[in-house]
Amino acid sequence: MDNASDENLIKASASGDTGAFGELVDRYKDRVLTFMAWHFSLPPAEASDMAQEAFLAAWKSAASFRGESLFRTWLFSVARNTGLSYFRHYIAKKAESAGLLFGDEEFENIPDGAPGLLEGLEAAERGAAVRAAVGRLPDRLKAALLLREWEELSYEEIAAVLQVPVGTVRSRLHNAYARLAKDISARKL
Amino acid sequence: MSEEKDIRGEQALRAALKEAGAPLLSAAPGFAAAVAAGVSARGRALPVAFAAAALAAAAALLVFLPARREPPAGSPGRAALTEKFENPFGASVPGAAAATQLLYRLSARALEGPGTGPAPANLKEGL
DSSP, rough: OOTHHHHHHHHHHHHTTTHHHHHHHHHHHHHHHHHHHHHHOOOOOHHHHHHHHOOOOOOHHGGOOOOOSOOOHHHHHHHHHHHHHHHHHHHHHHHHHHHHHSSSTTTOOOOTTGGTTTTTTTHHHHHHHHHHHHHTSOOOHHHHHIIIIIIIOOHHHHHHHTTTHHHHHHHHHHHHHHHHHHHHOOOOO | HHHHHHHHHHHHHHHHHHHOOOOOOOOOOTTTHHHHHHHHHHHHHHHHHHHHHHHHHHHHHHHSSSOOOOOTTTTOOOOOOOOOOTTOOOOOOHHHHHHHHHHHHTTTTTOOOTTTTTTOOHHHHHH
């Protein structure tokens, strides 16, 4: 079971194999929880409830996974749709206010010193600085970053998960890098 | 030039992000168990719903289907509770003979035969 691919596990889940689905929950619980918290700007307890709902929705619709995309692209899409259906009204308001804080279409400049920004730091210090800076990013940028850098989805796959144009994904990621660089450089001074 | 710097800066940051790893939130210890409970509850919900629907259908059949009782073999048949009226359509209703007479009387075309005579002006008269 440990070596089985995500795609095989979800197919087994569609046939009612609860063990296979449990393995998927173990693999993805932290990632889905983090995605819910960041994408929908939810506090951890609410994000946890929503993540559980997302997994139940995935179990219910396991048969709809046809293997045309990566399992994680499908899972994050299910998670996003679950969040939207539960918090449609709440999130619309939230997104509206978040949109006032940063424009998706507006590109921010990455500071000149960014390439050498983390030079001279030990790996542990670099890691801590980067993780802290990620933590200070706006939630929406963090969610895009999670899908791109750690889930390794393509721009097109992220656009499909978040249901936004590819250009919006590009600008969100670019702005995330720009803000990270500014944040790290400001704290280094 | 500025674009090139942006790309180099982005690459450096991406490498640092990969190295640092995702600052993921940690699911509570009972998370997987809660999902498993939800999954098994949903698994049980369907058979229960089907069983309830089947019971309801069976109850409806019992209520609406007329009981058909056959007399035991060799037992004498019971006398009918109502007068049986034999008509071409096979229906048997009490008082059917009187109603038939009235219908004959209402038919102006019937010149002779049972129930011939003047059609009543008032239908109640026939009853």
